[in-house]
Amino acid sequence: xxxxxxxxxxxxxxxxxxxxxxxxxxxxxxxxxxxxxxxxxxxxxxxxxxxxxxxxxxxxxxxxxxxxxxxxxxxxxxxxxxxxxxxxxxxxxxxxxxxxxxxxxxxxxxxxxxxxxxxxxxxxxxxxxxxxxxxxxxxxxxxxxxxxxxxxxxxxxxxxxxxxxxxxxxxxxxxxxxxxxxxxxxxxxxxxxxxxxxxxxxxxxxxxxxxxxxxxxxxxxxxxxxxxxxxxxxxxxxxxxxxxxxxxxxxxxxxxxxxxxxxxxxxxxxxxxxxxxxxxxxxxxxxxxxxxxxxxxxxxxxxxxxxxxxxxxxxxxxxxx
Amino acid sequence: xxxxxxxxxxxxxxxxxxxxxxxxxxxxxxxxxxxxxxxxxxxxxxxxxxxxxxxxxxxxxxxxxxxxxxxxxxxxxxxxxxxxxxxxxxxxxxxxxxxxxxxxxxxxxxxxxxxxxxxxxxxxxxxxxxxxxxxxxxxxxxxxxxxxxxxxxxxxxxxxxxxxxxxxxxxxxxxxxxxxxxxxxxxxxxxxxxxxxxxxxxxxxxxxxxxxxxxxxxxxxxxxxxxxxxxxxxxxxxxxxxxxxxxxxxxxxxxxxxxxxxxxxxxxxxxxxxxxxxxxxxxxxxxxxxxxxxxxxxxxxxxxxxxxxxxxxxxxxxxxxxxxxx
Numbered sequence: 001x002x003x004x005x006x007x008x009x010x011x012x013x014x015x016x017x018x019x020x021x022x023x024x025x026x027x028x029x030x031x032x033x034x035x036x037x038x039x040x041x042x043x044x045x046x047x048x049x050x051x052x053x054x055x056x057x058x059x060x061x062x063x064x065x066x067x068x069x070x071x072x073x074x075x076x077x078x079x080x081x082x083x084x085x086x087x088x089x090x091x092x093x094x095x096x097x098x099x100x101x102x103x104x105x106x107x108x109x110x111x112x113x114x115x116x117x118x119x120x121x122x123x124x125x126x127x128x129x130x131x132x133x134x135x136x137x138x139x140x141x142x143x144x145x146x147x148x149x150x151x152x153x154x155x156x157x158x159x160x161x162x163x164x165x166x167x168x169x170x171x172x173x174x175x176x177x178x179x180x181x182x183x184x185x186x187x188x189x190x191x192x193x194x195x196x197x198x199x200x201x202x203x204x205x206x207x208x209x210x211x212x213x214x215x216x217x218x219x220x221x222x223x224x225x226x227x228x229x230x231x232x233x234x235x236x237x238x239x240x241x242x243x244x245x246x247x248x249x250x251x252x253x254x255x256x257x258x259x260x261x262x263x264x265x266x267x268x269x270x271x272x273x274x275x276x277x278x279x280x281x282x283x284x285x286x287x288x289x290x291x292x293x294x295x296x297x298x299x300x301x302x303x304x305x306x307x308x309x310x311x312x313x314x315x316x317x318x319x320x321x
Numbered sequence: 322x323x324x325x326x327x328x329x330x331x332x333x334x335x336x337x338x339x340x341x342x343x344x345x346x347x348x349x350x351x352x353x354x355x356x357x358x359x360x361x362x363x364x365x366x367x368x369x370x371x372x373x374x375x376x377x378x379x380x381x382x383x384x385x386x387x388x389x390x391x392x393x394x395x396x397x398x399x400x401x402x403x404x405x406x407x408x409x410x411x412x413x414x415x416x417x418x419x420x421x422x423x424x425x426x427x428x429x430x431x432x433x434x435x436x437x438x439x440x441x442x443x444x445x446x447x448x449x450x451x452x453x454x455x456x457x458x459x460x461x462x463x464x465x466x467x468x469x470x471x472x473x474x475x476x477x478x479x480x481x482x483x484x485x486x487x488x489x490x491x492x493x494x495x496x497x498x499x500x501x502x503x504x505x506x507x508x509x510x511x512x513x514x515x516x517x518x519x520x521x522x523x524x525x526x527x528x529x530x531x532x533x534x535x536x537x538x539x540x541x542x543x544x545x546x547x548x549x550x551x552x553x554x555x556x557x558x559x560x561x562x563x564x565x566x567x568x569x570x571x572x573x574x575x576x577x578x579x580x581x582x583x584x585x586x587x588x589x590x591x592x593x594x595x596x597x598x599x600x601x602x603x604x605x606x607x608x609x610x611x612x613x614x615x616x617x618x619x620x621x622x623x624x625x626x627x628x629x630x631x632x633x634x635x636x637x638x639x640x641x642x643x644x645x646x647x
Contacts, residue, residue: 132371159383
């Protein structure tokens with residue numbers, strides 16, 4: 001492989017941590033410790049990690065509701081992440097926002113609208129700042145195949161194209177919007193990439209469960225956008241392993257397909273196989289990293305469980321500056 | 322000197338943009354065309370295409386990009402042309418603008434202003450004549466300002482632009498060409514008017530009339546007429562609908578013991594509905610009679626101009642309502 005060892009190790013670390021965080025959220029939710037609902041991104045991590053491997057300091061990120069653990073690889077400390085998910089004062093919004101609103105502005109995380117797609121223009125606005133500062137940074141907008149159909153996404157793409165701003169529109173196409181398959185919801189197989197031409201944007205479609213393929217595809221678009229050519233589109237094809245939310249038994253889809261997807265397109269397992277086969281890392285290293293990070297997460301959750309919650313006298317805090 | 326409301330808005334924008342290079346203005350037809358009411362004419366030439374930016378008809382993205390620009394260090398002024406168009410980007414304002422900092426934490430400040438022309442304008446019809454303040458009073462976190470004269474418009478718009486909170490700034494379009502005599506030295510000075518401060522536009526002793534936007538000059542005219550009949554009306558312009566200067570309004574009601582509200586929007590669930598509820602909850606013992614709501618009829622604004630005028634409170638309707646309180 002023509003990659004530096006450090007680069008591959010970093011991708012692996014991001015992929016492993018994102019997977020383990022998403023799994024830990026499922027576990028924590030099952031234990032009744034998450035007050036709201038989670039939308040597990042288990043199985044979709046490589047789409048985020050591959051695309052985000054193109055990032056550099058000063059970039060901005062609008063993360064989607066699935067694979068919220070992506071904010072952690074961007075710098076969000078575990079105590080802040082779990083704090084917000086578990087509605088504690090240690091969360092970035094002190095438990096006012098919740099699972100869809102984790103992350104820190106200082107890491108470039110712009111925030112997310114729970115009304116999916118309403119935040120599309122926000123990525124365009126961050127790109128205005130990038131342009132004003134004259135850097136070659138980009139603003140990443142992650143959206144699922146469901147919200148990609150929404151008007152605000154179309155309007156944001158139109159505006160970003162008209163203003164020729166550095167926005168990279170990333171569609172994580174996992175095949176389903178709650179119970180609705182993209183074969184029904186989208187007139188074209190590639191929900192956002194096939195429409196990119198209508199906005200004058202180049203696009204790539206890639207297997208979002210292959211982290212290096214996602215990186216390579218994203219790199220083409222991100223380089224194009226960093227060079228000042230305007231916005232671009234990346235569509236990562238993956239599969240939603242779990243239900244829309246925990247408890248969704250997915251009666252609307254063929255379970256054997258899900259089993260096959262999990263068996264054959266496990267982005268972490270497949271990447272670790274590649275790393276082991278090429279002698280970059282060993283199974284022992286993977287195991288040690290797992291054990292270490294699991295302990296790190298458990299310690300953070302222990303702290304979070306005993307952390308204070310906001311009180312009635314703080315309920316108006318953050319409403320006005 | 323005499324200055325129009327429209328010029329005051331334009332002057333505030335220009336003065337602020339000269340002061341702070343982080344401020345930019347964008348919206349539909351604001352650049353070469355200078356906005357459909359001429360408010361931003363000449364600004365493209367002065368500030369250039371990076372700071373005065375046309376947009377396509379993409380209201381959700383106009384609001385969204387204002388949020389993204391504001392939280393990352395710019396101070397955007399987003400123009401929506403008509404306040405009616407807030408309804409096509411309602412979620413972006415109601416959910417995102419108003420709640421962003423609350424949902425994401427104190428780092429996420431939104432120093433942005435949403436400007437739009439508000440209210441009736443002689444035949445603009447049902448979808449270009451609305452006042453939307455009451456829709457957004459239901460969104461905690463949003464500052465809502467509706468100035469009623471040129472002097473206030475300039476001072477309040479400057480404060481709105483300098484505020485680190487998001488502001489919805491409504492400009493009653495029938496006021497755009499209204500002229501006001503102002504002290505030239507003061508007008509040219511860098512004065513501002515604080516957000517959240519009401520103004521007693523006329524002192525009186527018998528009844529407190531809270532008037533908003535276009536209704537302020539009508540309330541003052543009504544007060545003049547009623548004075549001749551022996552009814553002394555105190556006219557208060559809240560200027561900032563949210564947060565509301567309850568101190569000034571309540572002090573007036575404690576003095577007059579009667580209260581009325583006049584607004585240009587529909588009566589049901591309007592500004593007056595909220596204010597009247599607040600007055601009876603908090604000042605019940607001070608009131609000598611029911612709080613009166615003077616508002617537009619509960620119909621979509623008719624295109625027919627005589628019926629448009631009929632549906633909106635005029636001086637006669639204000640006078641008749643106030644007389645009925647005694």
